[in-house]
Amino acid sequence: MSLRVDLLEGGRIAVRTLGVNRLRTALTLTAVGIGVATLLAIVGIIQGLNGAFARQLASLGTASLNISRRPFVVTGDWWRYRNRKQITLAQMQAVAEQSRYATAVVPEVNEESKDLTAGDQTVSQVDVVGTLADYQQIWGYEVTAGRFLTDADSDAEQQVAVLGSDVAEQLFPGRSPLGGYVRLDNRPYRVIGVLEKKGQILGQSMDLVLIVPFKTFLAVYGKRDFQVDVGVADPSLLDKAEDDIVGILRRVRSVPPGEPDDFSVNRTEQLADTYKQLTGALYGVAVGVGLITLLVGGIGIMNIMLVSVRERTREIGIRRALGARQRTIVVQFLLEASLVSAVGGAIGTAVGLGMAKLVSLVTSLAAAVQPLTVVGGVLFAALVGLIFGIWPAARAARLDPVEALRYE
Amino acid sequence: MLIKLDDIRRYYKVGTEEVHALNGVSFEVAKGEWLAIIGQSGSGKSTLMNVMGCLDTPTAGRYWLNGKDVSHMSDNELADIRNKEIGFIFQTFQLLPRETALGNVELPLIYRGMRARERRERARSALEQVGLGHRMTHRPNELSGGQRQRVAIARALVTEPSLLLADEPTGNLDSTTGQEIIGLFEELYRAGHTICLVTHEPTLAARCPRAIRLSDGLIVKDGPGPEVALDGRTERARIAAAAT
Numbered sequence: 001m002s003l004r005v006d007l008l009e010g011g012r013i014a015v016r017t018l019g020v021n022r023l024r025t026a027l028t029l030t031a032v033g034i035g036v037a038t039l040l041a042i043v044g045i046i047q048g049l050n051g052a053f054a055r056q057l058a059s060l061g062t063a064s065l066n067i068s069r070r071p072f073v074v075t076g077d078w079w080r081y082r083n084r085k086q087i088t089l090a091q092m093q094a095v096a097e098q099s100r101y102a103t104a105v106v107p108e109v110n111e112e113s114k115d116l117t118a119g120d121q122t123v124s125q126v127d128v129v130g131t132l133a134d135y136q137q138i139w140g141y142e143v144t145a146g147r148f149l150t151d152a153d154s155d156a157e158q159q160v161a162v163l164g165s166d167v168a169e170q171l172f173p174g175r176s177p178l179g180g181y182v183r184l185d186n187r188p189y190r191v192i193g194v195l196e197k198k199g200q201i202l203g204q205s206m207d208l209v210l211i212v213p214f215k216t217f218l219a220v221y222g223k224r225d226f227q228v229d230v231g232v233a234d235p236s237l238l239d240k241a242e243d244d245i246v247g248i249l250r251r252v253r254s255v256p257p258g259e260p261d262d263f264s265v266n267r268t269e270q271l272a273d274t275y276k277q278l279t280g281a282l283y284g285v286a287v288g289v290g291l292i293t294l295l296v297g298g299i300g301i302m303n304i305m306l307v308s309v310r311e312r313t314r315e316i317g318i319r320r321a322l323g324a325r326q327r328t329i330v331v332q333f334l335l336e337a338s339l340v341s342a343v344g345g346a347i348g349t350a351v352g353l354g355m356a357k358l359v360s361l362v363t364s365l366a367a368a369v370q371p372l373t374v375v376g377g378v379l380f381a382a383l384v385g386l387i388f389g390i391w392p393a394a395r396a397a398r399l400d401p402v403e404a405l406r407y408e
Numbered sequence: 409m410l411i412k413l414d415d416i417r418r419y420y421k422v423g424t425e426e427v428h429a430l431n432g433v434s435f436e437v438a439k440g441e442w443l444a445i446i447g448q449s450g451s452g453k454s455t456l457m458n459v460m461g462c463l464d465t466p467t468a469g470r471y472w473l474n475g476k477d478v479s480h481m482s483d484n485e486l487a488d489i490r491n492k493e494i495g496f497i498f499q500t501f502q503l504l505p506r507e508t509a510l511g512n513v514e515l516p517l518i519y520r521g522m523r524a525r526e527r528r529e530r531a532r533s534a535l536e537q538v539g540l541g542h543r544m545t546h547r548p549n550e551l552s553g554g555q556r557q558r559v560a561i562a563r564a565l566v567t568e569p570s571l572l573l574a575d576e577p578t579g580n581l582d583s584t585t586g587q588e589i590i591g592l593f594e595e596l597y598r599a600g601h602t603i604c605l606v607t608h609e610p611t612l613a614a615r616c617p618r619a620i621r622l623s624d625g626l627i628v629k630d631g632p633g634p635e636v637a638l639d640g641r642t643e644r645a646r647i648a649a650a651a652t
Binding site for chain 2: 002005009016020314315317318319320321322323324325326327328401402405
């Protein structure tokens with residue numbers, strides 16, 4: 001007899017059997033369903049997180065490099081970076097002049113977590129940046145009111161500032177900040193522009209910034225180590241640009257051949273890598289929990305199938321007497337197990353998607369489930385049923401027809 | 409010969425003891441014969457029936473069914489032989505409770521891979537043949553004992569097997585219904601079917617043209633039904649049996 005007949009007949013019996021023991025089927029479905037739902041909700045939330053992060057990262061400007069003494073992400077051996085020589089303006093100038101890929105090169109200095117006031121309004125946790133005009137282009141900032149800094153502002157050490165949107169909203173609620181003054185470390189800065197909102201990355205506002213001219217910053221806070229931001233025409237050129245810049249810097253910083261670089265060329269991608277490492281661990285744990293739930297569901301299926309095989313011993317005997325081969329019986333019970341699982345998986349998928357949606361509505365986490373994940377959920381559940389159905393099905397097939405017919 | 413058994417032996421291990429259920433049974437059955445196998449419980453008649461029905465394989469000896477040596481076939485081959493050559497009729501009917509009469513009769517044809525339309529047609533005519541044309545969509549629990557056994561007989565007939573193998577077919581029926589079923593067997597016999605009927609009831613065996621008596625796994629008598637079945641009985645019992 002052909003496998004096709006086995007499958008057709010097995011499928012027909014499986015569908016029919018599901019309807020007979022409704023309560024039992026429902027309970028088994030629930031067990032598998034919970035597993036799949038948990039798994040899908042977790043996957044959905046994490047996929048959503050990743051998507052949001054990727055979009056935010058893209059808004060940061062992907063076609064840029066950052067040169068500094070230290071890498072963005074320091075792991076171990078941090079002390080190695082401390083003794084590195086500072087990057088000088090002359091070196092920055094060399095990069096700007098010699099690199100074929102750099103479209104803009106600016107210095108950047110930072111003061112973090114500063115308090116700002118304007119009248120009786122205060123805002124804290126502000127990142128103060130000292131830089132030049134091209135900073136706007138490199139990081140893709142749009143100005144919604146007024147103008148960005150110019151290099152002339154820097155050369156004249158003007159006490160002017162461009163506000164991030166959160167800063168503007170909190171210091172000048174309901175009115176235009178242009179022409180107003182903000183106070184930072186007891187110095188007034190005249191507001192010349194306001195930036196477009198950038199949103200959050202990993203829960204941190206990208207709009208709590210105050211941008212002042214580079215030389216103004218140095219005059220106030222003293223000469224200090226700075227980073228260099230480099231704009232590149234296209235993200236696909238980043239690798240070439242990096243090689244190019246490394247070559248230039250090794251030359252101007254006189255790094256002997258064979259010695260490691262005494263500077264770091266960083267990318268926002270590295271932030272993404274760190275993020276992925278962090279969420280990867282979380283992902284692993286969460287998926288593990290989902291899998292354990294599915295395992296429990298699978299064992300439930302195995303249990304039910306063993307009961308079912310026992311209950312239907314006579315039926316198996318009859319079928320064998322009438323010419324069913326062992327394979328026919330195996331196929332019948334495997335189909336039954338995977339069908340129960342698949343239906344449970346489908347229900348679980350619906351519930352899981354609902355849960356992910358709920359999470360995205362209630363919290364700020366954006367949950368997103370890719371269509372393939374849904375198909376995967378159902379197929380995976382069916383696979384769980386198939387695997388946990390193997391043993392019961394094999395037991396059913398190995399029954400001695402004579403004994404099975406006699407079974408009460 | 410349709411059936412040839414040559415020195416069939418079947419031994420079981422029960423715990424540490426070896427039970428000799430069949431101790432060298434040999435006989436032949438021609439096509440179109442109606443044979444009863446009779447014996448006390450424990451005589452080996454059930455084991456013999458299982459071997460003849462290809463549900464069990466002998467420990468030793470050879471068994472030819474319809475020209476094929478089936479004594480050492482694989483499980484798959486035996487399944488196919490059962491489907492093709494044997495029509496089983498059991499004491500407890502052995503119908504699938506969730507299937508209709510029609511569904512039960514169709515079952516062996518499904519395993520043969522027959523198309524739905526043809527198998528429905530054949531199942532229908534088999535049910536009509538046993539007088540159940542009006543009960544096709546009933547489930548076993550909606551049928552009387554006699555009707556259930558008729559469904560089982562239709563299921564045995566539908567594959568046009570070379571051997572009908574009946575195990576105490578009247579054992580679960582009242583005497584009137586039992587008589588009806590035996591009447592049906594007589595019809596089938598006259599229509600040319602080969603029938604092997606396993607029973608412990610001498611009166612039933614007496615109605616078969618030929619009977620074999622088993623005792624302790626050996627054939628002790630093989631001859632005309634009434635002679636073998638009523639062997640050792642009083643004249644009164646013989647007359648009583650003949651009257652039924």
